[in-house]
Amino acid sequence: MKLKLWISFLVIVWGCSTYATAQDSPLVFQAEKLQEIAQQYTGSTINWPLVVNLASHNTEQNTFTITPSQLQELQNFSQVSAEVLKQKDRVSELISSGATIFASDEYQEVQSLITEYNKAVNDGVIEDAFDYGNRLKASVDSMETALFENRVIDxxxxxxxxxxxxxxxxxxxxxxxxxxxxxxxxxxxxxxxxxxxxxxxxxxxxxxxxxxxxxxxxxxxxxxxxxxxxxxxxxxxxxxxxxxxxxxxxxxxxxxxxxxxxxxxxxxxxxxxxxxxxxxxxxxxxxxxxxxxxxxxxxxxxxxxxxxxxxxxxxxxxxxxLLPSPSLTWATIDTVVNNETIIFAFNEIEGAQNYRIQYDQSPNFTEDVVEVQTTETSLVMDDLPMGMTYVRVQAIDALGLRGPFSKTARIIRTVDNTPPPVFVDNLHNDLLFTSDGSLQITGATESEARLVVAGENVQVQPTGRFSYTVSGVQTIKDITITAADPSGNKTTKNIQLVRLTEEKLYNFRLRSALNSTLSAIRSGSTTFSGNLYPGIEVTITNETLTERVRTDFNGNWGVTLDLVPGELKIEFRNANTGILYSSKTYTVE
Known part of the structure; x- marks a missing residue:
């Protein structure tokens, strides 16, 4: 009972703070106060026609008189007026949410009630204004329900x-x-x-x-x-x-x-x-x-x-x-193979308890997915179908949480009968030269090829480059290079390493009218000639005169100079790279 009294008290206080309360004696006011009275007793100046219709009008004095009961009626209407304004705001919000489209019938009904309400107010018919105003909230509720039922669909x-x-x-x-x-x-x-x-x-x-x-x-x-x-x-x-x-x-x-x-x-x-x-x-x-x-x-x-x-x-x-995604050991994400087996390898992730590998012929891994969990960092994939196979891997930590997948690798299985090429740098007629008995053999092949040089496995870089060092060459050494691709196709290349000794290089002949020899070179027209190997350049310089000649296919070379007294220098170089093998200086008499 006390609670109800307190609620009633609060309602009355709130009402008094917003609107004027009814009084015991009639209220008489001038015509210019009409909107002020409407605001005071109905909560809005737009309700003044209701005041005019209820009040008695003294046309001689241009005053209006409202009885206490009529003032109470206006004050009761103030609650309806406030509620109508609230519902109009709701209607605006629901229109922006699509009410005119998804609740068109209910929207028309609401608009009809608002129209009739406004007409009743403008006509001063307070009974109709009460009726339409009191019905508006339920109509807006129906419009809101229809809106969200029709707008949000299963x-x-x-x-x-x-x-x-x-x-x-x-x-x-x-x-x-x-x-x-x-x-x-x-x-x-x-x-x-x-x-x-x-x-x-x-x-x-x-x-x-x-x-x-x-x-x-x-x-x-x-x-x-x-x-x-x-x-x-x-x-x-x-x-x-x-x-x-x-x-x-x-x-x-x-x-x-x-x-x-x-x-x-x-x-x-x-x-x-x-x-x-x-x-x-x-x-x-x-x-x-x-x-x-x-x-x-x-x-x-x-x-x-x-x-x-x-x-x-x-x-x-x-x-x-999460653990990071494993990186693949392959040079590229695309790999072409010609047999049905391949080793899918990736780098170890610190903290990984195991790895989850998936491969499928669908890039979305939604068709015939093969899934393998392993503690190893590689997987032998057997029975690869022809065409494209997609493969990826993720690391799993001690909690069992899966890290992100690696980049998806694409394995293309095709029929391939072409062996991998083998290119050796500075090779001329399958010969490589050294002046000190040691030599670094460099070259390139396919990045996925397995390379064997002189019976030893040699690592091929992702670019396809390789390098192999040979020492202890005395005269001529035969070297076999074999490259095999994942399809089993092989290329074999046989080369010779040749040590260019001074005995071989300077075993040349001199011919001149004065019978020159290396120990006694005379001035005048002199012909130098010898036999070495293909791919060597001989340079002879006598004071300001320089002549260069390359060995022919059989290794022969020769050149004639008009020698003058002074210094004579003879050099032997690689004809392609310019690498100097040996150089000696003599005196022309």
């Missing part, structure tokens, strides 16, 4: 990919039946995969949910706002794993909620993974944007490449950084 998700046995359940109480590609899933429908099956559900905004093996999930809600195409989707993961891949529109405009165990996650990401073996433990990993995770009335935010674990009845674990 939509269906479609099974766009499936591998192996996939089941569907219509409603929460339905039975599991075979699901077919193209089936539509509605609110409360379930999807189930088995040990070697995958599925993908696609939504109208371009987002999709990839359902991993041994998974049961239920679409709790799937709606779309037809005004702005914003979706509202809620999915419950009962067991297994889901990868949510939201489109840009889904991330920015739609609301996606994923329930797993005791957690509820609001997705603001394009790449999110949830996994649960039962209802007590949930692993959540985010690879883009952010996700708000709530459990046990505690919320955390996991950002890009972060994860968390949620146990039933507990707050989510604070976000942890």
């Amino acid at each position: 939509v269906q998700a479609q099974l766009t990919e499936k591998t192996g046995q996939v089941d569907r359940r219509e409603g929460l109480l339905g039975s599991w039946i075979d699901a077919m590609k193209g089936d539509l899933f509605e609110q409360s429908d379930g999807i189930r995969t088995f040990a070697e099956s995958y599925a993908e559900l696609s939504f109208l905004d371009g987002s999709n949910i990839q359902v991993e093996p041994n998974t049961i999930a239920v679409i709790r809600k799937s709606r779309i706002d037809r005004l702005n195409d914003a979706g509202d989707t809620e999915i419950t993961l009962e067991d297994g794993g889901l990868l949510a891949k939201l489109s840009a529109a889904g991330k920015n405009r739609s609301t996606y909620t994923l329930n797993a165990g005791s957690s509820s996650s609001e997705l603001r990401t394009q790449n999110f993974y949830a996994e649960t073996d039962d209802s007590d433990l949930v692993k959540l990993t985010n690879y883009d944007g952010e996700v708000i995770v709530n459990s046990n009335n505690v919320s955390i935010t996991i950002r890009e490449n972060e994860g968390t674990i949620v146990e039933s009845g507990k707050a989510p674990m604070q976000p942890v950084k």
Whole structure:
């Protein structure tokens, strides 16, 4: 009883603070005070016709008189007037939300009531104004209900990919039946995969949910706002794993909620993974944007490449950084092979407990996915089909959280009978020269070739370059170079390493009219000639005169000079690179 009295008191005080209260004696006022009286007793100057219609008018004195009962009637109407103004504001908001399109009939009814209300006020018919004003709120409520019922509609998700046995359940109480590609899933429908099956559900905004093996999930809600195409989707993961891949529109405009165990996650990401073996433990990993995770009335935010674990009845674990994606040891992401076996190798990630490798002929990994978990940093892939195979790997930490996938490598299996080329630098007629008995053999082949030089395995760089050092060459040494590609095609190249000794280089002849020899070179016309190997340049300089000559295909060389007394210098160089092998100086008499 006391509570009711206090409420009544507060209502009266509030009313007195806003509007004038009725009085015991008639109110007499001049005509120019008409709008002021309307504002004072009805809450708005626009209600002055009601005052005019209720009051008696003294035309000689141009005054109006209102009785106490009429003042009370006006004051009662002030509440209706205030409510009408409030409802008009609501109507404006609902129009901006699409009421004229999605609740057109109800909108027309509201507009009709407002029109009749305004007419009743303008005509001064307070009874009709009361009637239309009191009916307006219920009519606006109906318009709002119709708006959101028609604007927000239930939509269906479609099974766009499936591998192996996939089941569907219509409603929460339905039975599991075979699901077919193209089936539509509605609110409360379930999807189930088995040990070697995958599925993908696609939504109208371009987002999709990839359902991993041994998974049961239920679409709790799937709606779309037809005004702005914003979706509202809620999915419950009962067991297994889901990868949510939201489109840009889904991330920015739609609301996606994923329930797993005791957690509820609001997705603001394009790449999110949830996994649960039962209802007590949930692993959540985010690879883009952010996700708000709530459990046990505690919320955390996991950002890009972060994860968390949620146990039933507990707050989510604070976000942890995921392990980085493994880098591939291959020089490029594209590899062409010609046999059915290849070794997929990647670099070790510190802290990784194991690695998860997937390969498939679909770039989205949604067709015939082969999945392998291993502690090794390589995998022998057998029975590669012809054409393109896509492969990727991710590292898993001690908590069981999966890091981001590596770049997707593409393996192209084709029929190839072409052996890899082998190019050796500075090679001339399969000969390489050395003046001191040691030599570095350099060259290039295919980056994926296996190279053997002189019976030893030699590493090939990602660019295809290789290098091999030989020492102890006395005269001539035969070297075999073999390159084999992954298809088994081979190229063999036989070369000779030749040591250019002084005995060989300076074993040349001199012919002149004065019978010159190396120990006594005379001035005048002199011919120098000798036999070495192809690819050598001989340079003879006598004071200001220089002559150069290259050995021919058989290694022969010769040149004639008119010698003058003074210094004579003879040099032997590589004809292609200019490398100096030997040089001697003589005196011309």
